[in-house]
Amino acid sequence: MAYPNLKDIAPIDEVGVKERAARYQKRSLKGETKLSALKLAVTMLDITTLEGKDSPGKVKQMCRKAMCPITSDPSIGPAAAVCVYPSLVKVAKTAVGDSGVQVASVATAFPSGQSRMRERLTEIKYAVAEGADEIDMVISRGKFLTGNYRGIYDEVAKCKEACGDAHLKVIIETGELETLDNIRIASELSMAAGADFIKTSTGKISPASTLPFTLVMLQSILDYYERTGIMVGMKPAGGIADAKLALQYLVMVKEMLGKKWLTNKWFRFGASSLTNDLLMQLEKQRTGLYQGGDYFSKD
Amino acid sequence: MSRLKVKKTYKLYIGGKFPRSESGRTHALLDKKGDVIANIAKASKKDLRNTVVATRKAQAGWQGASPHLKGQILYRLAEMLEGRKAQFISVLKESGMSEKSAIKEVEKSVDALVYYAGWSDKFQAIYSSVNPVSSPHYNFSAPVPTGIVGVVLDDKAGLYGIVSQMAPVIVGGNSTLLVVPSKWATVAMELAEVIHTSDVPGGVVNVLTGELPDMVPTLSGHMDVNAVAVCSSDNELRKSVRELGAENVKRVVFRDNSKGNLSPYPIMDFQEIKTTWHPVG
Numbered sequence: 001m002a003y004p005n006l007k008d009i010a011p012i013d014e015v016g017v018k019e020r021a022a023r024y025q026k027r028s029l030k031g032e033t034k035l036s037a038l039k040l041a042v043t044m045l046d047i048t049t050l051e052g053k054d055s056p057g058k059v060k061q062m063c064r065k066a067m068c069p070i071t072s073d074p075s076i077g078p079a080a081a082v083c084v085y086p087s088l089v090k091v092a093k094t095a096v097g098d099s100g101v102q103v104a105s106v107a108t109a110f111p112s113g114q115s116r117m118r119e120r121l122t123e124i125k126y127a128v129a130e131g132a133d134e135i136d137m138v139i140s141r142g143k144f145l146t147g148n149y150r151g152i153y154d155e156v157a158k159c160k161e162a163c164g165d166a167h168l169k170v171i172i173e174t175g176e177l178e179t180l181d182n183i184r185i186a187s188e189l190s191m192a193a194g195a196d197f198i199k200t201s202t203g204k205i206s207p208a209s210t211l212p213f214t215l216v217m218l219q220s221i222l223d224y225y226e227r228t229g230i231m232v233g234m235k236p237a238g239g240i241a242d243a244k245l246a247l248q249y250l251v252m253v254k255e256m257l258g259k260k261w262l263t264n265k266w267f268r269f270g271a272s273s274l275t276n277d278l279l280m281q282l283e284k285q286r287t288g289l290y291q292g293g294d295y296f297s298k299d
Numbered sequence: 300m301s302r303l304k305v306k307k308t309y310k311l312y313i314g315g316k317f318p319r320s321e322s323g324r325t326h327a328l329l330d331k332k333g334d335v336i337a338n339i340a341k342a343s344k345k346d347l348r349n350t351v352v353a354t355r356k357a358q359a360g361w362q363g364a365s366p367h368l369k370g371q372i373l374y375r376l377a378e379m380l381e382g383r384k385a386q387f388i389s390v391l392k393e394s395g396m397s398e399k400s401a402i403k404e405v406e407k408s409v410d411a412l413v414y415y416a417g418w419s420d421k422f423q424a425i426y427s428s429v430n431p432v433s434s435p436h437y438n439f440s441a442p443v444p445t446g447i448v449g450v451v452l453d454d455k456a457g458l459y460g461i462v463s464q465m466a467p468v469i470v471g472g473n474s475t476l477l478v479v480p481s482k483w484a485t486v487a488m489e490l491a492e493v494i495h496t497s498d499v500p501g502g503v504v505n506v507l508t509g510e511l512p513d514m515v516p517t518l519s520g521h522m523d524v525n526a527v528a529v530c531s532s533d534n535e536l537r538k539s540v541r542e543l544g545a546e547n548v549k550r551v552v553f554r555d556n557s558k559g560n561l562s563p564y565p566i567m568d569f570q571e572i573k574t575t576w577h578p579v580g
Contacts, residue, residue, distance in 0.1 A: 289546055290348050292523025293355070 208238025237270025315501015357502025460557025
């Protein structure tokens with residue numbers, strides 16, 4: 001992996017990006033198409049809980065939900081992964097067993113990344129040793145904004161090495177990067193340093209994921225793929241709370257990157273409340289009745 | 300030169316906002332002579348669904364508001380309605396009422412609001428009980444709101460019909476969607492403006508106008524609606540509401556017409572009784 005030539009990156013037309021992203025919001029998926037898109041979206045979920053109050057019980061329940069999101073229709077799901085803090089990886093790993101649901105863990109002093117590199121790498125190694133299949137790391141946004149791009153590249157490369165066989169998702173925290181150009185640069189650095197996935201946000205900062213941010217990242221993935229032939233996955237996270245918006249993301253991925261990316265190997269949603277909205281929409285399609293939150297498990 | 304009249308666009312009232320129907324549909328409301336009174340919004344299934352979402356968002360806050368505050372807000376509604384009496388009389392007349400009946404209608408409506416405002420912190424005491432139990436527990440039962448209540452009004456509703464159905468529902472801590480037939484759309488939307496300026500939190504009262512068949516089945520079948528009041532003696536309509544309501548065991552209340560009697564019982568139609576066992580000794 002070589003350090004990218006950042007001078008080759010063209011400046012981003014912010015107005016153009018916003019207009020293009022807005023166009024994806026005008027599509028309307030109906031009937032069979034909607035149904036299959038909803039089902040697909042469920043399989044792309046990284047069902048996430050990243051709170052101070054997370055307990056083994058909550059994580060176990062979440063794992064059961066990831067394996068069988070809705071009992072009335074076992075053909076729906078399973079979700080792609082559950083995403084937890086390192087201390088709960090073992091609990092999650094035991095709960096998902098060999099169901100195929102992956103266990104992802106945030107690491108590297110999530111969500112701020114403000115810690116010594118040594119500790120951050122130790123955290124990755126700990127999570128992997130506990131059984132994490134995927135690691136969601138954060139980049140040091142402070143370092144990035146001071147212009148220390150080489151530092152970011154090295155950071156990601158070191159984390160990738162620490163991951164071993166585990167997949168690495170790199171959170172660039174779009175909401176703190178200030179400009180679309182910075183989002184593009186951070187995406188390029190992460191991919192060049194070996195990221196398997198690039199991810200928008202921690203979910204702790206607002207704005208989190210938006211269509212324009214994701215569009216810029218998808219474009220980076222496309223350009224990187226055309227340059228190197230290497231596919232990198234995309235994970236928008238945070239702020240995607242309803243099914244309608246999730247389907248708009250899917251439309252965008254399909255039209256920008258093509259069908260190849262429309263699997264949970266290459267595209268994920270990092271979400272907690274989105275799960276229930278997708279399930280409610282699927283139940284609406286099945287029963288014809290609009291659903292209420294009382295009939296779906298909260299965790 | 301004669302001046303062009305500036306007429307009001309009647310829209311819907313959803314979540315504290317006045318949007319048009321998402322379907323873009325409108326309907327010309329005619330007076331007895333066949334002249335157009337106004338173009339009113341014709342709400343769709345999707346409007347209803349969006350309204351339920353907005354109502355659900357408002358419910359927890361309204362349920363948690365103190366009974367005293369609810370009473371104050373209802374009284375404020377009465378004040379605002381009284382202040383706009385002349386306007387309501389003219390709108391009611393346009394809808395076919397005589398001047399005399401229109402005046403009486405507005406006055407009765409204001410009085411109904413004051414009446415229910417008074418019940419806000421009293422009905423709980425009347426309908427609560429301390430229950431004798433043979434274990435060391437202090438056991439008591441008290442009413443709690445049912446949640447989201449859809450109210451389907453009939454062609455004879457008038458202002459009083461709408462107010463006398465709405466007030467007992469909201470004073471008990473429920474949020475409501477009023478489904479109003481076209482005939483009373485202008486009156487209902489004028490009332491929505493009164494609601495909007497009376498400190499009623501957005502989403503606690505929502506007003507949808509249009510054709511009942513567009514909205515009632517969706518309302519009755521919606522799993523996030525906890526209760527429905529149907530003001531109609533139409534047996535076919537009652538049957539379908541009951542069937543669809545059975546899906547989530549909704550509380551379904553039928554009234555022969557919209558003209559509510561002033562009594563605390565309509566408040567209790569949308570209260571559930573919660574019993575608490577508190578260990579003592």
